[in-house]
Amino acid sequence: MTVHFKSVAKLVGSFMMILAAAMLLPIITGIYYGETHVITSFISVMIPCTIVGFFLYYKIDTSSQRFNTRDGFLAVSLCWILAAAIGALPLTISGAIPNFIEAFFEMSSGFSTTGSTILTDIEKLPKSALFWRSFSHWIGGMGMIVLAMAFLSGSGIKGQHIASAETPGPTLDKLSAKYTTTARSLYMAYLIFTCGETVLLMIGGMSFYDALVHTFGTVGTGGFSTYNDSLAHFDNPFIHWVIIVFMFLCSVNFNIYFIAIRQGLRIIFHDSEFKVHLMIISSAILLIVLNLSLSSNIWGENGTSAVGTLISNNSVKSIHWNSFFKLFTDAAFQAVSIMSTTGYMTSDFDLWPTFSKFILLGLMFVGGSSASTGGGMKVGRIVVMAKLAKRGLYKRTHPNSVYLIKMNGQHLRQEIATNITNFIFFYFLVLAMGTLVISINGFDLITSFSSVLTCLSNVGPGFNLVGPTMNFHIFSGFSKIVLSLLMIGGRLELFTLFILLSPHYWNSNKV
Secondary structure (H helix, E strand, O other), X not given: OOOOHHHHHHHHHHHHHHHHHHOHHHHHHHHHHOOHHHHHHHHHHHHHHHHHHHHHHHHOOOOOOOOOHHHHXXXXXXXXXXXXXXXXXXXXXHOOOOOHHXXXXXXXXXXXXXXXXXXXXXXXXXXXXXXXXHHHHHHHHOOHHHHHHOOOOOOOOOHHHHHHHHOOOOOOOOOOOOHHHHHHHHHHHHHHHHHHHHHHHHHOOOOHHHHHHHHHHHHOOOOOOOOOOHHHHOOOHHHHHHHHHHHHHHOOOOHHHXXXXXXXXXXXXXXXXXXXXXXXXXXXXXXXXXXXXXXXHHEOHHHOEXXXXXXXXXXXXXXXXXXXXXXXXXXXXXHHHHHOOOOOOOOOHHHOOHHHHHHHHHHHHHOOOOOOOOOOOOXXXXXXHHHHHXXXXXXXXXXXXXXXXXXXXXXXXXXXXXXHHHHHHHHHHHHHHHHHXXXXXXXXXXXXXXXXXXXXXXXXXXXXXXXXXXXXXXOOHHHHHHHHHHHHHHHOOOHHHHHHHOHHHHOOOOO
């Protein structure tokens, strides 16, 4: 099996045209806010991107080539890296982020829906630049190539080869006979969530611009905000709970929504992954609430809660959230934000007790469900690994017994179980190697480890020097490139990107 470079180039061309078309929205935003220099920078990138994409898609003849899975790995990886590189150009040209490496980091974080940032003062950036930064979450959330697939009917490129390289999670479900139809169905649900949340946030008092930008960060589980203190800027429980609900909804397997439409809502609660997902997040919230309530070091004088200590414009302000409801809201928001890998914050959880921080650290590993916009190892894999561990214990005392692992009542094939085990092992290997490389910067272990973990799991904030009120500006240019690739690799489920480093991939004699 060889790599068909013409077919890969054709797909890359289609994606470049879509990416160029996406730049129309920040241009319109720039026109509305009168940001001429930013408009010019986007146009100077959009035009050549369109021309090159048009040439690659329409002028390259791929009739003699059959697009395969190996082509999908290369095409998807190239598109994601190009998206970050091309998306960074307007920010660099306009001067919003003058350093290209830092702009590349920011857009890698955006498209991979990570939410980590190098910006020290977000509010100084032009509105159109901030819009593009957050819109990248929406583009990358459901999958950039899934978006391209929705327009690829008749192109000769089979969707399953692309989807297998990009779709997150251990399993891949088709909602219809054609993957292009599946892609359109997924984006229809995506649009419904986007419109619904935008309207609700506006009802809560947000402007249309703020509502749209924060919706992009929520449904894409990305977490970029237009304010230095993130969602803490809006001291509004209604807004916080709207975002909590949509962060959770978008971290759930999107396929079950379509199944629920056909078979009823009750089928959702019969899904093994959903039940475990709900159990994990509920338990995490309960434990954090209890810990924050009982810990003696979270209550200041006059009953002021340290849970409400926030950072705004580099100064600490205390919000008197004395009621249990406020404490519960804070705990629920941060737990859902971290597990969904959105990364928004309403409080500086780096000031929380160690027990609560450890729970959040665990949620960073777990992440969202399969086929969701969330990152992490995925709940489905955690469920399978737990079942494998249980089988291992059982076989120790009953070595001759037959123990079948089932998901949703169906026998799990050994091939899937093996692939999941391989992924978990590779995930921890990359995490360890990444931490080793990043430790060259000389920062403390928690900062180095959590920076790699949060990028690999596409969460956003980490702990200590990369905590919720800090940023990644402190790292060297080399480290920012490494972290950028980890964000993209994590979003593509590791193997899609890192398989390109294998000699076997480029050897045509190897299948």
